Amino acid sequence: MALDYKTSCEKCNTQLNMQSKACICSYECTFCETCSEEMNFICPNCNGELVKRPKRKKEN
Template sequence: MKSACEKCTGSLLEQKKAYICSYECTFCEDCTTAMANVCPNCQGTLVLRPTRENKPNQINE
């Protein structure tokens, strides 16, 4: 998972929400809103990125 917004380079590690397109271009919530949920790279729809929770005994790949 990418750790920075591709538009403003802001950290996504500190934010709870990030948005991705089908090519996994990744943006923060503010940039996504400013771009009307459209990826500037592929013109695909930006949707909320799934989260990953670290759980005890979970193997991180």
């Protein structure tokens, strides 16, 4: 099962791509690094931990 890579931060709507620094919770809520830090790496939707989202290789 692959992660659902969302294309924007759920708090500030900053655009995200496969290489962007972003954080996710176990439900795949997605936030940019800045918002995640401001929220102390706690998801406002489920109160779960926000962790670094892995990056995918760029397609040629």
